[in-house]
Amino acid sequence: xxxxxxxxxxxxxxxxxxxxxxxxxxxxxxxxxxxxxxxxxxxxxxxxxxxxxxxxxxxxxxxxxxxxxxxxxxxxxxxxxxxxxxxxxxxxxxxxxxxxxxxxxxxxxxxxxxxxxxxxxxxxxxxxxxxxxxxxxxxxxxxxxxxxxxxxxxxxxxxxxxxxxxxxxxxxxxxxxxxxxxxxxxxxxxxxxxxxxxxxxxxxxxxxxxxxxxxxxxxxxxxxxxxxxxxxxxxxxxxxxxxxxxxxxxxxxxxxxxxxxxxxxxxxxxxxxxxxxxxxxxxxxxxxxxxxxxxxxxxxx
Amino acid sequence: xxxxxxxxxxxxxxxxxxxxxxxxxxxxxxxxxxxxxxxxxxxxxxxxxxxxxxxxxxxxxxxxxxxxxxxxxxxxxxxxxxxxxxxxxxxxxxxxxxxxxxxxxxxxxxxxxxxxxxxxxxxxxxxxxxxxxxxxxxxxxxxxxxxxxxxxxxxxxxxxxxxxxxxxxxxxxxxxxxxxx
Numbered sequence: 001x002x003x004x005x006x007x008x009x010x011x012x013x014x015x016x017x018x019x020x021x022x023x024x025x026x027x028x029x030x031x032x033x034x035x036x037x038x039x040x041x042x043x044x045x046x047x048x049x050x051x052x053x054x055x056x057x058x059x060x061x062x063x064x065x066x067x068x069x070x071x072x073x074x075x076x077x078x079x080x081x082x083x084x085x086x087x088x089x090x091x092x093x094x095x096x097x098x099x100x101x102x103x104x105x106x107x108x109x110x111x112x113x114x115x116x117x118x119x120x121x122x123x124x125x126x127x128x129x130x131x132x133x134x135x136x137x138x139x140x141x142x143x144x145x146x147x148x149x150x151x152x153x154x155x156x157x158x159x160x161x162x163x164x165x166x167x168x169x170x171x172x173x174x175x176x177x178x179x180x181x182x183x184x185x186x187x188x189x190x191x192x193x194x195x196x197x198x199x200x201x202x203x204x205x206x207x208x209x210x211x212x213x214x215x216x217x218x219x220x221x222x223x224x225x226x227x228x229x230x231x232x233x234x235x236x237x238x239x240x241x242x243x244x245x246x247x248x249x250x251x252x253x254x255x256x257x258x259x260x261x262x263x264x265x266x267x268x269x270x271x272x273x274x275x276x277x278x279x280x281x282x283x284x285x286x287x288x289x290x291x292x293x294x295x296x297x298x299x300x301x
Numbered sequence: 302x303x304x305x306x307x308x309x310x311x312x313x314x315x316x317x318x319x320x321x322x323x324x325x326x327x328x329x330x331x332x333x334x335x336x337x338x339x340x341x342x343x344x345x346x347x348x349x350x351x352x353x354x355x356x357x358x359x360x361x362x363x364x365x366x367x368x369x370x371x372x373x374x375x376x377x378x379x380x381x382x383x384x385x386x387x388x389x390x391x392x393x394x395x396x397x398x399x400x401x402x403x404x405x406x407x408x409x410x411x412x413x414x415x416x417x418x419x420x421x422x423x424x425x426x427x428x429x430x431x432x433x434x435x436x437x438x439x440x441x442x443x444x445x446x447x448x449x450x451x452x453x454x455x456x457x458x459x460x461x462x463x464x465x466x467x468x469x470x471x472x473x474x475x476x477x478x479x480x481x482x
Contacts, residue, residue: 109327
């Protein structure tokens with residue numbers, strides 16, 4: 001009971017840190033410069049990285065406990081930003097020559113203006129990359145309840161005040177929630193290894209302009225060797241990022257409501273855990289078009 | 302067992318620190334901010350042949366959000382001239398002049414041609430028949446924007462015959478200024 005009280009208290013402490021109201025962030029400032037047609041290439045890598053992050057970190061092991069379990073976890077996920085996610089071919093304004101140019105995505109470096117090929121004095125520039133990172137992280141606490149007929153349920157929630165590396169002036173208010181479910185198949189079969197199926201549903205919002213939703217599902221196998229457990233499997237993830245804002249782009253000024261598709265992909269995942277009873281340390285990685293990693297600490301019974 | 306737990310905690314803290322180290326926001330982060338509302342409409346008085354209708358002034362608050370910190374650089378992207386109303390004559394020697402004051406004006410763009418041709422918006426980037434850009438005016442405009450100074454915009458020109466009722470000339474300037482939020 002004392003342990004349970006400590007877990008709940010820690011969770012309350014984490015979730016009640018408050019921050020003052022924010023002015024317009026860097027992300028909002030850059031998005032509104034683009035029309036709905038032009039914003040996609042700039043922001044798409046962020047959507048891809050977020051979906052890659054949000055679909056992992058739910059799996060501690062390939063099996064679900066048969067007796068009741070309850071734990072609070074801190075999990076951090078991070079997606080590797082590849083070179084192909086840093087630059088994109090952007091359309092210049094209608095009638096501009098050249099009609100396209102290579103410029104920075106949100107993960108790129110400083111942008112350079114492009115000169116009109118036949119009209120001296122006419123030029124156009126995109127925005128600098130906002131994030132200069134090898135990896136794009138996401139983090140959240142999560143609550144895990146197991147022992148429900150071989151099913152484990154994980155609920156995660158985070159807001160701006162709980163993600164210290166997202167500064168007020170760079171990103172609007174963050175709200176993240178997710179739910180993951182893992183169901184043991186090996187409870188029905190006599191198998192030498194643990195087998196389970198899993199799925200998750202995630203939502204992430206930045207202020208009123210970015211609303212990302214993603215889903216994942218997969219199959220996992222694994223086995224425990226005393227303190228140490230390993231698991232592997234496949235995960236399919238995908239999603240949609242909706243952007244709602246008012247554009248100042250002369251080629252498409254006004255209200256913008258656009259959906260960016262994060263193409264569903266299949267990735268291979270591998271994980272390991274060190275189980276010390278009340279404390280468990282776990283790691284997870286998914287390999288595919290985007291490579292993402294998760295690491296977490298679990299406190300619970 | 303205690304050593305293993307301690308090791309696990311140290312590893313977790315180290316990973317969190319590493320993630321924070323790997324994540325940096327570009328500084329300075331520069332956005333090419335669309336400069337808004339540098340435009341003017343001249344409502345032609347019927348009977349006019351030569352027009353010098355006076356100038357208007359766009360103050361910085363009209364065209365740039367004061368929350369941005371201006372960095373070096375600005376871009377002129379396009380200028381659009383459009384006429385509204387019906388008129389059988391031509392525009393001769395149409396000019397848009399800009400400057401920091403009425404005493405320091407530079408020609409930004411010259412335009413001429415049949416009035417009806419300008420009923421379709423004529424821009425430097427598209428349908429640019431009859432428009433020509435003046436580099437001295439471009440330099441002046443970009444300097445004013447970069448320095449967030451008031452911009453004076455003036456029209457002038459002539460019609461091939463007396464103007465009729467319901468005529469107007471719209472000028473729109475599309476520019477960007479490099480700025481940090």
